[in-house]
Amino acid sequence: MLAGKRILLIIGGGIAAYKVLDLIRRLRERGAAVTPVMTRAAGQFVTPLSVSALAEEKVYSDLFDLTDEAEMGHIQLSRVADLVLVAPATADLMAKMATGAADDLASTLLLATDTPVMIAPAMNVRMWQHAATQRNLATLLADGVRVTGPNEGGMACGEFGPGRMSEPLEIVAAIEATLGGGALQGKHVVVTSGPTHEPIDPVRYIANRSSGAQGTALAAALRDLGAQVSFVTGPATVPPPAGVEVITVDTAREMRAAVLGALPADAAIFAAAVADWRVAVASDRKIKKTKDGLPQLSFVENPDILSEVSQMPEGRPALVVGFAAETDDVVKNATAKRARKGCDWIVANDVSPETGIMGGDENAVTLITSDGAETWERMGKTQVARQLADRIAAALAD
Numbered sequence: 001m002l003a004g005k006r007i008l009l010i011i012g013g014g015i016a017a018y019k020v021l022d023l024i025r026r027l028r029e030r031g032a033a034v035t036p037v038m039t040r041a042a043g044q045f046v047t048p049l050s051v052s053a054l055a056e057e058k059v060y061s062d063l064f065d066l067t068d069e070a071e072m073g074h075i076q077l078s079r080v081a082d083l084v085l086v087a088p089a090t091a092d093l094m095a096k097m098a099t100g101a102a103d104d105l106a107s108t109l110l111l112a113t114d115t116p117v118m119i120a121p122a123m124n125v126r127m128w129q130h131a132a133t134q135r136n137l138a139t140l141l142a143d144g145v146r147v148t149g150p151n152e153g154g155m156a157c158g159e160f161g162p163g164r165m166s167e168p169l170e171i172v173a174a175i176e177a178t179l180g181g182g183a184l185q186g187k188h189v190v191v192t193s194g195p196t197h198e199p200i201d202p203v204r205y206i207a208n209r210s211s212g213a214q215g216t217a218l219a220a221a222l223r224d225l226g227a228q229v230s231f232v233t234g235p236a237t238v239p240p241p242a243g244v245e246v247i248t249v250d251t252a253r254e255m256r257a258a259v260l261g262a263l264p265a266d267a268a269i270f271a272a273a274v275a276d277w278r279v280a281v282a283s284d285r286k287i288k289k290t291k292d293g294l295p296q297l298s299f300v301e302n303p304d305i306l307s308e309v310s311q312m313p314e315g316r317p318a319l320v321v322g323f324a325a326e327t328d329d330v331v332k333n334a335t336a337k338r339a340r341k342g343c344d345w346i347v348a349n350d351v352s353p354e355t356g357i358m359g360g361d362e363n364a365v366t367l368i369t370s371d372g373a374e375t376w377e378r379m380g381k382t383q384v385a386r387q388l389a390d391r392i393a394a395a396l397a398d
C-alpha cells in the first residue's frame with residue numbers, strides 16, 4: 001500500500017509513455033498521490049489532458065511557469081514527494097541526470113531534489129546497450145538512483161532485447177519496496193536459480209532442463225517485500241527479474257564463488273538446479289570423432305553449495321533454504337536431504353514427468369522444516385513464490 005505517499009512522476013518522451021497512464025491509475029488505486037511532470041517530448045506521446053485527468057492534479061511542464069511566486073517554485077516542487085519516479089527514463093534523460101544538466105523543468109527538478117529517485121528506463125535495445133548509456137547507468141547507480149527494468153522482449157521499433165519499460169505493476173512493486181512497509185526491508189537475500197552448464201570441451205556441455213522460473217519468481221517476490229536480492233543465475237531461459245542484483249554464471253564452481261562473494265546475507269535460497277558432477281578435465285580443444293572409439297569422459301563431483309553454506313562455521317545466513325526435486329518418496333527423501341545438507345528448510349517438489357512441473361507454470365510443494373512436512377496445494381509458481389517469501393519474512397522477523 002502507498003497510502004499517504006506522494007510520487008513526483010517525471011514522464012519522458014518515449015513510446016512507453018503510454019504505459020504511464022495505467023501506472024498512474026495503479027498508483028492511485030494504492031492510495032498514492034501523483035504529481036505529474038512532462039518533458040516537452042513526452043507531449044508527443046501522451047497528452048497533458050489524459051495525464052492530468054488520471055492523476056487528478058495539474059501537469060507541470062514549463063520551468064519558467066514556476067518562477068511566478070504565486071506558483072510552487074521548482075525547488076519546492078522537487079521536494080514535495082516521497083519519491084521521484086522517471087518513467088519512461090529515456091537515454092537522453094539518463095544522460096542529463098548522469099551529467100547534472102538542468103535545461104528544462106524535469107532535469108532541474110532531478111538536480112534539485114533531496115528525495116529518493118527511481119528510474120524506469122525504456123529505449124531501443126542498441127541505445128540501452130550503448131557504452132554511453134551503460135556508463136550513465138553506472139553513474140546513476142553509484143549516485144544512489146534506484147533502477148527498475150528494463151525488461152527484455154519485443155519492442156515498438158521491431159527489435160528484440162532489453163529496453164522495454166517495466167510493466168506498471170512491476171514499477172508499483174519496486175516503489176512499494178523502496179518506500180518501506182515491506183516485511184523484508186533492510187534484509188539481504190541471496191537466491192540461486194537456473195541450471196548450470198558444465199563444459200566437456202569448448203563447444204559441448206552438460207546441462208539440465210531447469211528454466212529458472214521458480215527461482216526468478218522467488219527473487220521477484222522477495223524484492224517486492226523490500227529485500228535487497230543478489231540473484232545468482234545459471235543460463236536460465238526465463239529472464240531475470242528487474243530490481244535485483246543479477247550475477248550470471250555458467251558452472252557450479254562459478255556459482256559457488258558468486259554465492260560466497262555475495263555473502264553476508266540474512267537468508268540464502270538455493271533454487272538452482274546445479275549439476276552434481278562435471279567432466280574431470282574439460283578439453284580445451286573440440287574433441288574429434290576418431291576411428292579409435294568413443295571418448296571416455298570421467299566425472300568428478302561439483303561443490304555442494306547448499307551444504308557448504310548451511311555448514312559455514314562463521315557467517316552462516318540465519319535462514320538457509322534448499323530445494324529438492326524428487327520423483328518418488330518426496331517427503332522421505334527431502335526430509336533426509338534436509339538433515340544431510342544441514343539447511344533449515346527444504347522446498348520439495350515432485351518432478352515426475354506426469355506432474356508437468358519441470359518447465360511448467362505450476363508447482364506442488366511440500367515445505368520441510370524442523371516442525372515436519374507441510375504440503376501446499378498445487379498452485380502457480382508466482383503464488384508459490386509469494387507464499388514462500390511471506391514465510392521467509394516471518395522467519396527472519398522471529
Ligand code: C5P
Pocket residue numbers: 192252270271272273274275276302303304305306307321322323324325
Ligand atoms: O543434492 P541435490 O542436488 O538434490 O540438492 C538440491 C539442493 O541443493 C538445491 O537447493 C540445489 O540448489 C542445491 N545444490 C547446490 N549445489 C550443488 C547441488 C545442489 O547448492 N552442487
